[in-house]
Amino acid sequence: MAGLRPPDLGPIVGHTTEDACRLWMRGADPVDRGADLSSSGRTIGVGAVISEGGKAPESAQAFYFRLHREFDRTGTFFLGRELCITQYTYADDGSRTPAPGQSPLPLKADTLYQVRFGTLVLDDAFPDDEMVADREVARRLPPAEVWIPDLLNLPEESAEARFRTFPAGSADTLNFLMGSCRYPGLLWGVKRSDRIFGPMADLAKAGADAPMFTLMTGDQIYADMFNRVVPVGRADDYVEFQDRYATAFGSPNMRRLLRTMPTYMILDDHEIEDNWAQDRIRDRRKRVLFNLAVGAYMSYQWSHGPRTWDRLLYYKFDCAGFPFFTLDTRTQRYKDDRPNAIDDNHLLGRPALAPGEETQLSRLLAWMKDCQARLGNVPKFIVTPSVFVPNNISERTGAGIPSLDRSDSWPAFPATRAAILRCIVDDGVQNVVFLSGDIHCANVAALSFAGPGTAGGIKAFAITSSAFYWPFPFADGSPSDYVHDSSAPAQSDTFTIAPGMTMDYQAWGFTQEDNFCQVLVDRANARIGVTACDNRGRPIPVADKAGRTVIQSVLDLEPW
Numbered sequence: 203m204a205g206l207r208p209p210d211l212g213p214i215v216g217h218t219t220e221d222a223c224r225l226w227m228r229g230a231d232p233v234d235r236g237a238d239l240s241s242s243g244r245t246i247g248v249g250a251v252i253s254e255g256g257k258a259p260e261s262a263q264a265f266y267f268r269l270h271r272e273f274d275r276t277g278t279f280f281l282g283r284e285l286c287i288t289q290y291t292y293a294d295d296g297s298r299t300p301a302p303g304q305s306p307l308p309l310k311a312d313t314l315y316q317v318r319f320g321t322l323v324l325d326d327a328f329p330d331d332e333m334v335a336d337r338e339v340a341r342r343l344p345p346a347e348v349w350i351p352d353l354l355n356l357p358e359e360s361a362e363a364r365f366r367t368f369p370a371g372s373a374d375t376l377n378f379l380m381g382s383c384r385y386p387g388l389l390w391g392v393k394r395s396d397r398i399f400g401p402m403a404d405l406a407k408a409g410a411d412a413p414m415f416t417l418m419t420g421d422q423i424y425a426d427m428f429n430r431v432v433p434v435g436r437a438d439d440y441v442e443f444q445d446r447y448a449t450a451f452g453s454p455n456m457r458r459l460l461r462t463m464p465t466y467m468i469l470d471d472h473e474i475e476d477n478w479a480q481d482r483i484r485d486r487r488k489r490v491l492f493n494l495a496v497g498a499y500m501s502y503q504w505s506h507g508p509r510t511w512d513r514l515l516y517y518k519f520d521c522a523g524f525p526f527f528t529l530d531t532r533t534q535r536y537k538d539d540r541p542n543a544i545d546d547n548h549l550l551g552r553p554a555l556a557p558g559e560e561t562q563l564s565r566l567l568a569w570m571k572d573c574q575a576r577l578g579n580v581p582k583f584i585v586t587p588s589v590f591v592p593n594n595i596s597e598r599t600g601a602g603i604p605s606l607d608r609s610d611s612w613p614a615f616p617a618t619r620a621a622i623l624r625c626i627v628d629d630g631v632q633n634v635v636f637l638s639g640d641i642h643c644a645n646v647a648a649l650s651f652a653g654p655g656t657a658g659g660i661k662a663f664a665i666t667s668s669a670f671y672w673p674f675p676f677a678d679g680s681p682s683d684y685v686h687d688s689s690a691p692a693q694s695d696t697f698t699i700a701p702g703m704t705m706d707y708q709a710w711g712f713t714q715e716d717n718f719c720q721v722l723v724d725r726a727n728a729r730i731g732v733t734a735c736d737n738r739g740r741p742i743p744v745a746d747k748a749g750r751t752v753i754q755s756v757l758d759l760e761p762w
Contacts, residue, residue: 206248206320206352207232210275211451213319213363216506217519218415218464220311220370222282225249225363226506229269229277229321245269246322246339247277248349251307252362253316263307264346264353268339269321273501274444281317282309311370317363318353363461364406368414372523372580374725379405379463380417381718382470382587382639383669384456386424386449394737395671399455401739402718406462413720414521416463419639419667420470420587422503423450425495436475438491443498451502467503468528469515470587470640477610481538496533516562518569524723525573527566528585534562537607537614544607549588549615563618567625570634579632579762581723581730588612590619590636591647591664592684592709598695611640616697623699626662627655632760635730639668642679644719644734644742645712646755653703663757664707665732667719681712711744711755728761 212227229245250264269277309315324342353361379402387395406412423446425437437443451457459465471478474495482488500513507528510517516530534551537544550562566584573582584590588611593599597606597613606613626634649662672679688695688706697705713734722731732755734742741753 206322206349206356208356208360209247209319209321211448211457212461213317213361214451214460214506215363215365215462215464216278217466217508218365218368219282219520220368221309222280223309223315223365223367223464224278224280224506224508225317225319226276226278227269227319227321229275229323231275231321231323234275239271239275244324244339245271245275246324246343247279247319248322248346248353249279249281249317249319250346250350250353251281251315251317252350252354253314254310255313262347262350264350266322266340266343266346273505274498276501276505278505281315282307309367311367314364314366317365318350318356318361319363320349320353320356320361322349359458365462365464366412366414369522376522376524376581376721376723377411377413378415378417378521378721379413379718380419380637380639380665380721381667381670382419383421383472383642383672384423384450385669385671385673386427386446387671387673388427391671391673392453394673396453396455398670398716398718398737399453399459401735401737403455403459403462404739405720406459413463416459416465417585417637418465418467419585419637420468421472421639421669422467422469423447424472426472426475438494440494440498443494447498447502466507466519466526466528466585468507468530468585468587469499469503469532471532471610473499473503474532478532479535479537480533481536492533511565514562516565523577524581524583525569525577526583526585527569529566529587530562531586531588535615542604542607544603544614544616547607547615547617549612549618563621567621570622570625570631571629574629574631577762579760581633581635581759581762582631583635583637584622585637586612587638587640589638589641589664589666591649591707592645592686592688593695594641594683595685595693596683598685598688598693599697600694619697620699623651623697623705624703627651627653627660627699627703630655630658630660632661633762634662635757636662636664638664638666641666641684642669642672642675643681643684643712643714644668644717645681645684645709646732646757647707647709648757649705649707651699651703651705653699655703659760661758661760663730663759664709665719665721665730665757667717667734669716670718671716671737675714679714681714684709684712686710686712708747710747711752713742713744715742717742725762728759730757730759731755732757 209227210230214226216224247267267279508517537547597609647664
């Protein structure tokens, strides 16, 4: 007799808007053996909305969606838009319309929803190489509503997602969490690596004060637990990548966070291997490694994020009228065309070869100009896993080409950095805020500009939150490793954008403790408050620009 099982992983609440939400899960088939997925069973996701605004919906609606073997039995359902594989009426021309009772379920803005998910395993008599269309699968299924009683009997902690849709229009405040770098832990450290996600998940229950979403800026897994040159703990086949994701996303606190708050993710190097750059795929073994790593990343992280530019990994989204652009600083990174040279390094993809061809950089610059034209001085958030500022002391401007070329961050890519800063100055793009992780040392920074076009007082900022868990504080992340004032003689790091135009910065609020940051945008006071919290959710005392101890770092924005 057919029955429902809870998801093997998930559900994960992904990309959310005022009227839709992308929800992810991994199916469970007991015949599977790790990454060896049985071809005798076809897994189908089953879901139903059980609560809207704290009340049961007037008419129960359920839905099916595919959990494909080629995506490791993972699947994503976009609630609020067209249902995925429900019952349809098909016309001769192939067009389809939802059958009676199967119309898409509209979501309401700023409303709390509860959704239950389960896995249905169907006997698969089709040949392994035959693709089966959604309509063929749907034709063999009963109305999805028959599973609602079974869904309600599944364990809440493994089958229920809760989320609040974003507010409609533009809001005067924005509240979100951010962080990066979750080392998996060794021996007794396995539980410690999961601890910080408990207080983050608790904040989802804070009512009107709850964060709207969580932003994870890279290294959600460590495919190379020690180093890319150390074979112990290094993932180099699909079974090991699958295990990394199962361990990370299946830990109790992280699983609770992912199913109770919208989460946006982007990869950094450890989703592939340490200090990854695309030049390595010239090596056949690295090319295989890259394909395995990105295939797993797309199944487990990319698939529940926004779809902006087809299958490219960078994306943009809005929340409550505040725009975000999330950069892919790994899979389009090139830096070894000429040894000991940095002018030909490209962090966001090589330049276009013909006019009109779009690149990640050109789309970012166009987005910045468009946001300023449409929204004025509203803060514009650029998510960059690699830290924009501050630089490491050993990677300051003037450190020498060999030293800069060894950098794993923006100092090795001056042409890309200059293009972004030139756009900010030339087009008067106010209140750009770079959001980063990576360096295992949280901090905030304010950028300043000098030269033509800067008389209006262009303001830009950076916020870094890292690491969720890093048990080796002696290895890296010391605040003294980073520039605090780029104009100070002993720390000189002035960056030349163009002849006669420069950028400097001040950084403060450093902490090396395991942390996540809560970011609060306040329009009335034209400011951003950043609070670094420890693995128990307590604010971490830090120093402000004057050296005073505070629990919130404040960034003063240009009013909007």
